[in-house]
Amino acid sequence: MTNQGQAEPQTGSSRPHAISISVFFPCYNEEDNVGTTVAKAREVLDRLNADYELIIVDDGSSDDTARIADTIATEDPAVKVIHHPTNLxxxxxxxxxxxxxxxxxxxxxxxxxxxxxxxxxxxLDLMRHYDIVSCYRLDRQDSIVRRFNGWCWTKLVCLMFGLKIRDIDCAFKLYKREVFDNMELCSTGALIAAEILTRAVRKGCTITQTGVHHFPRTAGRQTGADLRVILRAFRELIKLRKKISSAK
Ligand SMILES: Nc1nc2c(ncn2[C@@H]2O[C@H](COP(=O)(O)OP(=O)(O)O)[C@@H](O)[C@H]2O)c(=O)[nH]1
Ligand SMILES: [Mg+2]
Structure with a gap:
């Protein structure tokens, strides 16, 4: 894949954008976090002089996330909000x-x-040579049980799909947009990161990995370790494995 993320040349007198990037944030009941998360991203992207859009995906939150996200978008045309009617x-x-x-x-x-x-x-520099940067968490800020479960999950998924990824669910990933061209995704739960990387590798995309810091949650409730979430991930893992094997 050739595109390294450079923005199209601009007409007019403003400084040309160095980079063209869409950034999105899945949010479920993040009323106390969404504002600062978006503001920090905007500050960094403005400094980079990027051509960017920020997308808040409100997944049927029952707290004030939806209203806060809409207010942010009203005040900043670079921000879009997607609302799911319920928690999907x-x-x-x-x-x-x-x-x-x-x-x-x-x-x-x-x-x-x-x-x-x-x-x-x-x-961004890594996109010169790779199609995807998949990060791993340095000093993951979760309990030892959660870290152990996460490690086992990464190993299992990598074994089933022939991937070599250190931290499959680390939510800090950068892609060339073409990676997603003609890619049909079916996972509705936590398996999604593994599904994307598996399909990308099958298309011939290249992946590199690097470490990023991870911080404790300071507000809101963690749902990533809920039994419902884990069971759904295992159900989808079996389904995806069948689907991918039958497509060989
Ligand atoms: N869209 C969506 N996002 C969720 C859901 N549950 C959690 N999230 C979001 O996914 C991210 C990770 O969730 P979190 O509970 O912190 O899990 P953890 O980081 O794996 O411990 C957060 O931004 C949440 O708002 C969900 O059911 N749907
Ligand atoms: Mg989290």
Whole structure:
């Protein structure tokens, strides 16, 4: 893939944009986090003089996330909001973000403030040589049980789909937009990251990995370790494995 994320040359007198990027944030009940998460990303992208859009995917939140997101979008034309009428799941939220992304590069991170968007710009250089940067969490800020479960999940998924990824669910990933061309995704839950990378590798896309810092949640409730979320991921894992094997 050739496009490295450079923006189209601009007409007019303003300084040309260095980079064209869509950034999206899956959010479920993140009323206390969404504002700061978006503001930090905007500050970094403005400094980069990027041609950018910020997309908040509100996945049927029952708190004030939807209203706050709409207010941010009203005040800033670079911000778009997608609302799901009900809580459809992390995978559907990522699918919505990807569909809405129209710039040359696509980046996503969680809307819960557990990552630092200032660590995104160093990834841009890697797009000269790779189609995807998939990050891994340095010093993951979760309990030892959660870290162990996450490690086992990464190993299992990599074994089933022939991937070599250190931290499959790390929500700090950068893609060339063409990676998603003609890619049909079916995972509605946490398996989505693995599905994207598996389909991308099958298309011949190249992946590199680098570490990013991870921060404790300071507000809102973590749902990533809920039993419902885990069971859904396992159900979808079996389904995807069958689907991919039958497509060989
Ligand atoms: N779209 C969507 N996002 C969710 C859902 N549950 C959690 N999220 C978002 O996904 C991100 C990660 O969730 P979190 O609970 O922090 O899980 P963890 O980071 O894996 O511990 C956060 O931005 C959440 O708002 C969900 O059901 N749907
Ligand atoms: Mg989180």
């Amino acid at each position: 799941g992390y995978g559907v939220a990522l699918q919505s973000g990807i569909r809405a992304a129209h710039k040359n590069l696509v980046f996503y991170t969680d809307g819960d403030g557990q990552f630092d968007f200032a660590e995104m710009p160093p990834l």
